[in-house]
Amino acid sequence: xxxxxxxLVARIPDGAMLVVPADYSGVAVAATRALIARGVRGLHLxxxxxxxxxxxxxxxxxxxxxxxxxxxxxxxxxxxxxFNAAVRAGNIRMLDSTCPAIHAALNxxxxxxxxxxxxxxxxxxxxxxxxxxxxMQNPFAEAPDPIVLLPALRPDVALFHxxxxxxxxxxxxxxxxxxxxxxxxxxxxxxxxxxxxETCFFDREELVxxxxxALYVEAVAxxxxxxxxxxxxxxxxxDAAALARYAAGTLFPxxxxx
Amino acid sequence: xxxxxxxxxLAGLIGTAGHVATGALSPIPMAAAMLARRRSxxxxxxxxxxxxxxxxxxxxxxxLFDCAAQGRLDVFFLSGAQIDGExxxxxxxxxxxARPTQRFSGSFGAPYLYMLVPRVILFRPGHDRRALVPxxxxxxxxxxxxxxxxxxxxxxxxxxxxxVFDWRRAERRFALRSVHPGETAAGxxxxxxxxxxxxxxxxxxxxxxxxxxxxxxxxxxxxxAETYPQFAxxxxxxxxxxxxxxxRPAL
Numbered sequence: 001x002x003x004x005x006x007x008l009v010a011r012i013p014d015g016a017m018l019v020v021p022a023d024y025s026g027v028a029v030a031a032t033r034a035l036i037a038r039g040v041r042g043l044h045l046x047x048x049x050x051x052x053x054x055x056x057x058x059x060x061x062x063x064x065x066x067x068x069x070x071x072x073x074x075x076x077x078x079x080x081x082x083f084n085a086a087v088r089a090g091n092i093r094m095l096d097s098t099c100p101a102i103h104a105a106l107n108x109x110x111x112x113x114x115x116x117x118x119x120x121x122x123x124x125x126x127x128x129x130x131x132x133x134x135x136m137q138n139p140f141a142e143a144p145d146p147i148v149l150l151p152a153l154r155p156d157v158a159l160f161h162x163x164x165x166x167x168x169x170x171x172x173x174x175x176x177x178x179x180x181x182x183x184x185x186x187x188x189x190x191x192x193x194x195x196x197x198e199t200c201f202f203d204r205e206e207l208v209x210x211x212x213x214a215l216y217v218e219a220v221a222x223x224x225x226x227x228x229x230x231x232x233x234x235x236x237x238x239d240a241a242a243l244a245r246y247a248a249g250t251l252f253p254x255x256x257x258x
Numbered sequence: 259x260x261x262x263x264x265x266x267x268l269a270g271l272i273g274t275a276g277h278v279a280t281g282a283l284s285p286i287p288m289a290a291a292m293l294a295r296r297r298s299x300x301x302x303x304x305x306x307x308x309x310x311x312x313x314x315x316x317x318x319x320x321x322l323f324d325c326a327a328q329g330r331l332d333v334f335f336l337s338g339a340q341i342d343g344e345x346x347x348x349x350x351x352x353x354x355x356a357r358p359t360q361r362f363s364g365s366f367g368a369p370y371l372y373m374l375v376p377r378v379i380l381f382r383p384g385h386d387r388r389a390l391v392p393x394x395x396x397x398x399x400x401x402x403x404x405x406x407x408x409x410x411x412x413x414x415x416x417x418x419x420x421x422v423f424d425w426r427r428a429e430r431r432f433a434l435r436s437v438h439p440g441e442t443a444a445g446x447x448x449x450x451x452x453x454x455x456x457x458x459x460x461x462x463x464x465x466x467x468x469x470x471x472x473x474x475x476x477x478x479x480x481x482x483a484e485t486y487p488q489f490a491x492x493x494x495x496x497x498x499x500x501x502x503x504x505x506r507p508a509l
Contacts, residue, residue, distance in 0.1 A: 049366075099323065119373070147408070176318065
């Protein structure tokens with residue numbers, strides 16, 4: 001069940017649709033750097049629903065063909081430099097989305113549904129630039145009631161970082177339920193953790209609601225400080241100095257550019 | 259720019275809402291929401307994205323959006339790199355969509371929340387003709403919708419570093435409510451790229467007295483610092499980099 005970091009990322013094939021969480025929710029940065037080192041190409045990177053340094057690193061290294069996100073940003077440290085340059089130059093295919101659309105389309109996939117309706121969005125240019133989204137009349141309404149339909153998003157692989165797994169491979173996600181949604185929706189889920197505990201979370205009733213069962217997890221690798229320079233709720237805060245250096249282009253050599 | 263003026267003005271616009279939420283990178287709206295909560299005697303619920311202490315959601319990142327669709331959220335804040343006279347907001351890019359001259363982070367939750375939250379307060383500290391434009395280059399979210407479109411929500415007001423505009427829904431245009439201390443109606447007109455209504459005599463936005471300033475400083479130190487330590491550390495100092503911050507989305 002527990003594998004090395006290199007073995008873990010070897011399970012992400014070129015061209016995969018890879019879903020990753022937002023910066024606050026456990027980003028597998030160490031695994032991302034291992035993935036870049038292995039030279040992955042042609043990813044459809046799906047941010048659920050936004051991304052920061054992780055997307056920027058992958059784009060800088062030429063790993064991304066398609067970026068799908070509601071936002072890509074370094075937050076208070078500014079815009080994501082490689083992402084912004086790639087969009088302006090037309091070097092990646094950008095599928096601009098909105099947070100609730102990504103959440104809803106993953107909810108559709110975890111239910112095995114082909115599509116899901118969502119309120120809002122009508123009149124937005126986000127919708128206008130998404131020919132894969134549809135607007136239809138609510139079939140249950142007598143009065144005109146247009147509503148947006150979104151195709152389900154079923155990623156090939158979900159990748160995230162969490163504080164701990166237990167000896168059975170159950171993963172603690174706590175209040176970060178969006179990680180469970182990603183894992184339910186994706187065909188395969190790969191997780192890095194700070195540590196593996198010699199326990200079973202299901203023996204502790206007060207923990208169970210915050211656990212992603214091993215049922216959904218294909219492999220776990222231990223990566224201490226695996227979210228750095230981002231943080232992980234239970235273990236460490238984001239490293240503001242390192243993120244500022246990343247934004248200034250001086251954290252990693254040439255931003256690991258390939 | 260005087261952050262305390264903006265915080266007091268936003269808190270006044272929040273009024274007596276039951277549930278107010280603020281998005282990412284929104285220290286001034288968060289401070290305003292916390293001030294409004296104090297005035298409510300603690301009855302107002304405030305949800306702050308990016309906070310652990312001021313966030314009582316347990317169902318994942320989707321819960322805010324579900325909550326809005328259920329009608330359990332009364333006030334939210336949005337911004338725009340560009341905002342036009344029909345209250346359309348642009349959080350995405352300037353220039354041609356396929357090859358933009360300027361690209362921002364993205365539209366985040368705006369295309370949804372702008373339509374579902376009853377009172378959305380637009381907050382855009384930087385106020386010039388590049389920001390307040392005749393027509394946005396990209397509509398992240400529209401200011402108004404055709405009658406058949408389900409839309410319980412929409413804009414309520416626009417607060418900038420120079421003034422407060424009310425949104426007049428029936429007329430589909432902004433109306434100048436007040437200019438901040440040191441600004442004039444003519445100055446606002448010159449800095450605004452879209453047309454709007456203006457009363458014969460324009461009021462001045464309330465200048466917080468010493469007691470209110472002390473209360474705001476206390477709110478920032480007690481409630482805002484956990485989520486925005488950098489903002490709290492510099493509050494009351496050099497003011498606020500409105501142009502840079504305003505280009506960032508509120509969610």
